Amino acid sequence: MFQRSRMSLAVAFTLTGITGLPLSPAQAAEQPATLEALNVTAVRGATKTETPVMETPQTVNVINNEEWQERGAESVQRAANYTPGVGANQVGSSNRYDYLILRGFSDGSINNTYLDGLRVMNDGGSFSSFAIDPWYLERIEIVKGPTSVLYGQSSPGGIVALTSKKPEFQAGGEVRATLGNNAQRGFAFDFTGPVDDDRRVAYRLTGKMSAADAQQDHVEEERRVIAPSLTWDMTDYTSLTLLAYLQQDPKGGYHGGLPYEGTVESRNGKKIDNTFFEGEPEYDEFDRDMAMAGYDFEHEFSQAWTARQKFRYLESEVSVQQVYQAGWGSGDELLRSIPGQTYNTTGYSASEEELEAFTVDNQLEGTVVTGLLEHRVLVGLDYQKRENEVKATYGEFPSIDAFDPVYGADPLILVGPFNDLRELEQTGVYLQDQMVIGNWHISLGGRQDWVNIKNTSLDYGTVQELDENQFTGRAGLLYKFDNGVAPYLSYSTSFSPSAYLDENGELLNPSTGEQIETGLKYQPVGTGNLYTLSVFRINQKDLATKVPNETFYRAIGEIQSQGMELEAKAQLTENLDVQAGYAYTDVTFEKAEAYREGNQASQTPEHQLTMWTGYSFDQGILDGARAGFGVRHMRDIQANDANTRKVPNYTLVDMALSYNLARQGLPGVTARLNVNNLLDKEYIASCYNSLNYCYYGAERDVKASVSYKF
Template structure:
């Protein structure tokens, strides 16, 4: 089956990669991508473009040509295999440039439009008689064997038809287009296809495929994770911009990138274990439409719509639209979630060098508060995992609006400026009666009635340039950022109510109106802001060495506390810090790289003690070394990493009052991580990981020294396999499954209780049937087939049981 390569500047980097096995024929690019087949002279009126493309593999040279000329290139998958381009430097029209690149190859170019070109093999020389044999029916002779495939190279991660598990590029590590193999950091990618195969709809469903990442229970349904042993807080990143206190919907997420280790050099205040960055879908000029309906256990229903395509005939204005609606009960008592998510977007490219992007996201979620199950003795209490201790009938509501506007301009082929602003506003209505602490088998409970308002704004600017000095190539990034987030609870009613028995709960009626009439006794405010300047330079030292260096200076201000002096007054803390990073990558072969790095990070103080005492800013230092590989022309990637990470001024949840924190001095995390992803054969795809992480409190004044950090297992890992049948009889059928395992995890910093290790089995089956230009996919997932019981932990009071055996089916229509 031929695979058509589609190289387009808007995808930033689309490296054409030949598929496995033998491929025949050179046709149908126009059919696959709806490109006009009428040949158009491209030279007439074309302007010269400055090119700088060294001699290299033809596939990579075509990527550079596309990026520098903004011309689409279409060709059959194996056409460029084993060929090398001629070098090209200087000002040429796109047609002359392409002829020069192909001069020493058996390939020729045919322009089918002003900005579209098709590559094909040169016709063999005519026989001596001067005539070329032509079939009586050339159309029939060609069409007999033509099969059009929508296969997409791994280097085009934004394409909705991309079925690859591997990714060769990730912007999170350096905020530039540097390939993962050249970056001296550990960055892992969970592509859209993995999330689709696992029917993921929450962020936790995606990151379970990454080494060293564990979910931590966060009451209220907000995403929270442990990365390399350290709590990342209720913070994620969206296209490199910090967001806090959100529950991410994956409807418009193209991929999830996890950057391991301290990231302050580019992202400011970031927890040192690493950060999770979701990369959203962008409008595309190629039409694509999808409608999916999921249904499953516990009254689970989810509808999702995905549409993108051109608005104008020239494709310069394109749109995207994502929608999801979730209506689901739960294996937990009294739990029901209703969620609506919308994300319209526009992309406008008035000229080739300038692009504007606008996205609006709206989320409205209605769900009860869930305090989880308390610990009893040194384990989570042995009660049914469905049992709730919060009051039935109470529901929180969260409404979130985000506006993201950014634009970029290419001054020339080497210099680019990007500027953007992201504004986010969240309004939360709190109607909670939650578990606060446990004494014996009695659970004390409190009301929390009121409102919480969170407003966030980020403004950033980045200048990225490439140049040479004395034979050394530079890829430079200069940036500035302003970030502000303010959270206010203008008046909450926090009052004790009756206790409830852990083993024999009896719910008494609660007069909601009476509580609402009480005087607000809690007015909380938290305001964080910082300004920063940062720089980075990646130096190409010959063909094999890449030196990365950079730093960031932050000026940070934090104001937090309660307006009521009877609790404690509001204080303001100010600090500044310089965070450096240095790394070196050595590539002894195209498929192998070895790297090492040293990095420091900075964080402002986190929370307060129960007495109102603010904590000192947190800092961290990490040493890391690793090996990366990229095989089968980028369709399979792997990495092995060793790291040693130390964090100072560490704080963690106060075991005696979970609404506050305690300082524990210094902690260390060190270990080894292993990740693989991609295709092993034509039909077999894999994503897997393993982590061995030792954590410990190394300095403390309250008896915690030597204790393991909470929620972080010593051993953890997973493997997910999928086989796409290639035979005609079974073609379209996919079968797969995965195992997810973790060692013992402690539930608090005192290691007073734990959850033993577990192994969970998931299974998957799907059938994809072509209906003309439309495909219909029927899919079934069985999660936790063995009905294994384990918990995502938080404290002795709050521990969330994992979902038992769950069945999810879906129908997906794509056009």
């Protein structure tokens, strides 16, 4: 029977198990400083149902709130730093968007995000892509491989499934203040509790204000977030949760790249400083306002059948202008225009955008028994619609000396604005059957999508339109031994629309992907320790490829990603826990332009090794203290798709110290110090296919915070 518990459980997370005991807020505050987080045994991202990780025939990496809080991550992108097979450093120190490369697929890496099961309606062909602040989130699930069978269009590398904090029926809250280098300052709060005496209605109010100077000169970051929510248990069988999220980013920080020569290699015996700003202060702007509102409705008809509806409306306004570099001119001057071009130049771009979207997902979930088979059936119908009006301007600026910059230049030429309307509409019907017979777990799913994409020039009346229908599917098989070992095998497919035009000026048909994955999961009986191994191969076909001497694209490309991922989360002793991960990812162009066919794709490390270990003290004056130490190593990163140059391997060290002051007479108060890139290593995180765009990684980041939980 669907009914929320009226009693809060204090859940002490140790990877040797999970215990739940009713504790008062004061008692909870006196608990030792361990990594407190829910030991998530069930996830929704991969199946849209509460399915244990050990019964999911697919790789799902779960990042809990306490994990990224301990490591000082201030974005979803940084929260994934220690997740194998995830590229969280695609654009270096930039924090404007959440770029997450999954299994080597960099295209669409800012458009694979879902919040509470619904797509965050970004527009990947514009600047209207959003970043959800992790202070608002309970956990992050990285679902690897194609997921179109449940979500429609998506990258074959996988999706990032975010779960927001929800109202609770036990009163409590937290406030946090933060200070750090680069003028970092912030304040955040999170309050929740019942509204009425009967505890049928509960609220939650989450908010954050933060600001900082960016690593680069003349650039700042600023954010304001407020997120109210309300849960109403209408009956013991029916629940409604209303959710809203408002975010303002009046200053969006740095988002530029610099040439390979001058960063990885010297230019005339000199290297560009990692704080250099190649733009113009008076022509640099990123102002993003976004608002989301929606609801989650759930009704249980019986113990066997439950209906859900999720709805979200989103609108945003983005104003951006930026001066870019376009490679070296003579001497030490960086060009901020392309000689001979006066249209669509990379020297300067500006855009005013207004996006409006909504999405809804209707689900019916039930259990059925047929003979020896137990079925968990999920039937769904979802719909999403997006309109984005874009006013874009382009231009050229004078060049700038990269080693002795002088600012204050005005544009040489401006072209535009050009007014476009970008529309997307998608309807999907899906069916999933999760079957159990003895220790066998079988998963089958299929989906039919109808997609309409329409790009209209409001200046000239020209229209590019794509009407496409696509079927995708998934099948998985897992055997769960009684000793905690679970081998599995799965196959899944995906599709992804293209933004490129063919020889007739029409949008190319969507690319399609397929993955075969096999692996092994191991959770020792009676513990929460989890060890996973997966081996996969993904092929994405019909990629947009430009043949030499042609100005248009053809859908003939193919890329293959294959590799292996290992992850271990374990409590080695009562005080010592560790998370370790390794990923080998080989991304190869199977069919492409001559210069890159058979080569490896840029930006993805072939080898990725990470480890984080934490130790909780419980003796003497250190009782209540916790120390964390992490290492991230990336190697064999191609700097361009021609594979003529590489990004140097790099190793980063992170550190975290915290002290729960309950033993010192301050229950609920915790002080924390985070230092990321402890050794202040200067490095290039990645280079995009063009050698004109390499991205400096973040310098040493130091911040101290004090929080109070009640």
